[in-house]
Amino acid sequence: MTDLPIRDELRGVEPYGAPQLDVPVCLNVNENPFPPSEQLVADAARAVAHAVRNLNRYPDREATTLRERLAAYLEREAGVTLETSQVWAANGSNEVMLQILQAFGGPGRTALSFAPTYSMYPEYARDTSTHWVTAQREADFGIDPDTALKAVAEHQPTVVFIASPNNPTGTAVRLDLVSTLHEATDGVVVVDEAYAEFRRDGVPSALSLLGTHPRLIVTRTMSKAFAFAGARLGYTVASTAIIDVLRVVRLPYHLSAVTQAVAVVALEHAAELQARVAQLRDERDALAAWLRDQGLEAAESDANFVLFGRFADRHAVWQGLLDHGVLIRETGPDGWLRVSVGTPEETTAFKVALSDVLREGT
Template identity: 55%
Template sequence: MTSLDELPLRDDLRGLTPYGAPQAPLPVALNVNENAHPVPEAVIEDILADVAVALDGVNRYPDREFTGLREALADYLGHGLAADQIWAGNGSNEVLQHLMQAFAGPGRTAFGFAPTYSMYPLITQGTGATWVAGTREDDYRITPEDAAAQVAAADPDVVLLCSPNNPTGTPLGLDVVEAVHDAARGIIVVDEAYQEFAPKDAASALTLLPGRPRLAVSRTMSKAFAFAGARVGYLAADPALIDALRLVRLPYHLSALTQAAATAALRNSRTMLRMVDEIVEQRDRISATLEALGYAPHPSWSNFVLFGGVDDPKHVWQELYDRGVLIRDVGIPGHLRVTAGTEAETTAFLEALASIGSAS
């Protein structure tokens, strides 16, 4: 059997490992920040009706510009956005890949403040660019002054700002985004995959788009919309930046079925987002109980909680696994991360963790 080492793989890809969050058929899976709530039945029926219409013409290529979906996304985001300021792809990772293909690539660099989303370095390296990791404060926050200084010193072609940050849940102030934008010459991407779980009065980087053609704000339907299996991500930016992404996308990259399903889901956004409040309630319950158990949960504006004070993360992870609960070891010493699930799933996690008794 041929091994990977025997193939003429690109030199810069040798030694890398693919993204690989554990997948296991356990009763309680809280490791990849999915929305544990199913799509409401009434919304499913509406989506199926639109998909059926799309199937009737599936022998033809889909709308290459996914016009209807872009209009629906612009309407959902608000902030005076128009369809020509919207882009979408098969998950936000593909949207980020389009950005990296257009503005990074061989001989260029991408920068982010570590620890952050583990796919950023992989997407960067996959497009032939070099990943440069900055640093955060001990509580994982970033000050505008330090952020600007690090970006100016690194002089990257692309800056990726995760807000709220994954895997820490840390919020990112708009003053940091502005400082980074002013210090950088390249593209600034604010990844707001978890924005719907932030406090309702939390400002979005979408408010910073006017007059900043180098700024893009990405979102996903995987989390708040419970649409992880549908693979729909999107961004908002200046129309000129959107035009740049057309240069690297594959033809007809969004299927007619994807466009139909996503558009129907957006039409039902109020119903779809009702579950967000319950997820936030369980997130806060997790944080409070973790603290009572002697752990150190970090403040989170997302649908997950990173917690420290774990003597032996690998041991605790395995003990939880053996009890039917799957969470995530993100590689931060003394820490583990858990997704806020349903009330029953949250209870199962907290009871399992309490039975281990391994807080520092």
């Protein structure tokens, strides 16, 4: 390995990823715990069969049907009217964000975000040779506007990432902060709304700012609310001019015909999937309340997970839960752990295991 002519910044680096362990209760990667319905499975199987019959041909490079359906979905979900040319799709929002840095980052350029936040951002920056900087969030994990403005003035980023709701804290930002940052920078402002559908009532989506904020980019995914993590479908919404730049850096035919076909089917089932989202939001609020009843802290969450703590030895608690067959995530600031909202049965298993671990530890 050391003899290989690899880039210095990749030397000795392990591939990113949470442990994929075979455990009865997996609450570690913020998946939707409910599998697709049998009706969706049947419809997707038909659509896949049709796509496979044409796999001798390359897929629609522009993914036009899918982008039209995504625009229609967002119109219903967030009340915004969009042109198809303002929507772009790729293999997970991970790929979308890499494309954003390929287009707007690069050598000699800086990307800024607010820590603690999603741990993949620095990896996209490294992979595109973009300089990576962070400013700190407040004790309640919100972003202080003065701190944010100071960081923009100091670092002059060409890309600002704001995860809202944020991973791993669950914190949603106010839209006036997005506006303030957009005004303060000449760069693009990316609001990563991977968990947007789980936001509490009255929390608006940054999509509502698109008409007045020409350098705003909003990214979303079907991995969470749509229970479609395995399909790998992320998407982004911005001005047509920004989307046209992303189309320059994408690989040809990057989105397979099979992916496009199943994503269109999932969008046709959006209503049934949204009912599950409502259930998960209720489960999240109940879980946060339960954690606080145990004398623990639980961060306010607009996502499908809860960051809780604090523990003098969080690894011991994480390991204790794993020994009880419950896998959660050891991530975020020291002393905190993150648990995804599961099915009611999984949440019960988590509560029982955590009660045992905390009792055994005292």
